[in-house]
Every structure is written in structure tokens, then in C-alpha cells.
Amino acid sequence: NAGVTQTPKFQVLKTGQSMTLQCAQDMNHEYMSWYRQDPGMGLRLIHYSVGAGITDQGEVPNGYNVSRSTTEDFPLRLLSAAPSQTSVYFCASSLTGVVTQYFGPGTRLLVL
Amino acid sequence: RKEVEQDPGPFNVPEGATVAFNCTYSNSASQSFFWYRQDCRKEPKLLMSVYSSGNEDGRFTAQLNRASQYISLLIRDSKLSDSATYLCVVSGSNYKLTFGKGTLLTVNP
Numbered sequence: 001n002a003g004v005t006q007t008p009k010f011q012v013l014k015t016g017q018s019m020t021l022q023c024a025q026d027m028n029h030e031y032m033s034w035y036r037q038d039p040g041m042g043l044r045l046i047h048y049s050v051g052a053g054i055t056d057q058g059e060v061p062n063g064y065n066v067s068r069s070t071t072e073d074f075p076l077r078l079l080s081a082a083p084s085q086t087s088v089y090f091c092a093s094s095l096t097g098v099v100t101q102y103f104g105p106g107t108r109l110l111v112l
Numbered sequence: 113r114k115e116v117e118q119d120p121g122p123f124n125v126p127e128g129a130t131v132a133f134n135c136t137y138s139n140s141a142s143q144s145f146f147w148y149r150q151d152c153r154k155e156p157k158l159l160m161s162v163y164s165s166g167n168e169d170g171r172f173t174a175q176l177n178r179a180s181q182y183i184s185l186l187i188r189d190s191k192l193s194d195s196a197t198y199l200c201v202v203s204g205s206n207y208k209l210t211f212g213k214g215t216l217l218t219v220n221p
Contacts, residue, residue, distance in 0.1 A: 033209075042116075045209070045210075048208065106155055
């Protein structure tokens with residue numbers, strides 16, 4: 001039981017490049033979400049999903065796309081990276097959206 | 113007013129000290145309340161949920177005052193291993209979590 005896994009751990013991108021941050025969980029959780037954490041800002045919700053095929057926007061969705069084709073996976077896509085997207089990205093999952101959310105180890109992204 | 117506000121910290125305390133963190137939230141419709149702990153360069157982990165009646169887990173006590181929209185966390189007999197950032201987290205009926213910015217605690221030998 002690996003819990004929530006994220007890949008890659010670190011990534012450096014150039015402005016305008018695209019990439020996908022991977023998130024997977026093996027706990028059969030319906031609810032999954034993506035957060036970004038910036039110094040002095042706390043964690044902010046980017047997108048979330050309450051089940052396969054259902055996604056919705058969080059607090060800071062601009063510049064990011066998500067899809068949820070399976071219960072296990074919830075990838076986050078950056079279509080055209082910008083320096084403002086330099087951050088630490090955390091994926092989380094839970095059985096519902098309220099009880100304990102289990103976080104992945106994070107992806108540190110630097111956009112030059 | 114920010115949705116979730118915490119003591120800015122940082123807190124530096126000696127081992128064995130008692131330390132209290134405070135948090136206020138702006139949405140009176142908030143339904144669930146938590147304290148998370150985040151170690152340096154690690155992911156947040158649930159420390160404890162917070163209930164209106166107050167709850168305790170070993171050296172940790174959490175309190176909720178819905179009328180004042182105030183949450184607290186008390187740590188007694190601080191250990192070196194308690195050094196971390198403590199995040200106040202609030203959720204409404206839509207299951208979304210709103211995080212405070214966190215308060216850094218350093219426990220010194």
C-alpha cells in the first residue's frame with residue numbers, strides 16, 4: 001500500500017514548456033485534489049475531483065488542467081509554464097472531502 | 113479578512129514548555145476543523161480533528177469556539193520532535209479545505 005505517490009519529485013521547466021505532474025493513490029479514495037504551496041501563502045487548492053469523470057476548479061485554477069479517467073489517477077497539466085507557477089505541488093486524496101486527507105510527498109517545480 | 117488566520121510565529125520554546133497556537137476563521141458556515149503538521153520540506157499530515165467539545169490526544173489539546181470562530185492547539189511538555197509548522201485547516205459543506213499559512217514551532221534543547 002503506497003498511499004499517494006507523485007512524480008516527478010523535482011522538475012525544472014523553461015517558460016512556455018508543458019508538462020504533466022502525476023498523482024496516484026491506491027486507497028480507492030473518491031476525492032482527490034491538487035494544491036500549490038508558496039512561501040507565505042499557505043496551501044491553495046488548484047483543482048479537485050469527487051470521483052472518476054468529475055473535476056472542478058479550486059481557488060487558483062488558471063494555467064492548470066486536470067482530468068480523472070480512473071479512481072486511482074489525477075494528473076495535473078501545465079499547458080504553458082510561467083515563472084509564477086514555480087511552487088511546490090501537493091496531491092491529496094480522501095474517502096470524502098472532509099475527513100483525513102492524505103498528501104503525497106510533493107513535486108518541486110521551478111520555471112525559468 | 114483572510115479566511116483562516118493563524119499566529120504568524122515563529123515560536124521558539126525550550127523542551128518541556130507548553131505552547132499554544134491560535135487560529136480564527138471567517139466563514140461561519142464552516143463545518144470541519146483540523147490541525148495539520150508539516151515538517152520541513154515534507155507533506156502535511158493530519159495531527160488531529162477539532163470538535164466543539166474539545167479533544168485531547170496525549171500532549172495535544174484542541175479547542176473550537178464556534179461563536180468566536182476560533183480554534184486553538186495546546187502542546188504540553190514540548191519535545192524536540194514537535195518542531196514543525198502547524199497548519200490550521202477549515203472545511204465547509206463543499207469538502208474543500210482552506211489552510212492557514214501555518215505557524216513554525218522550534219523546540220530547543
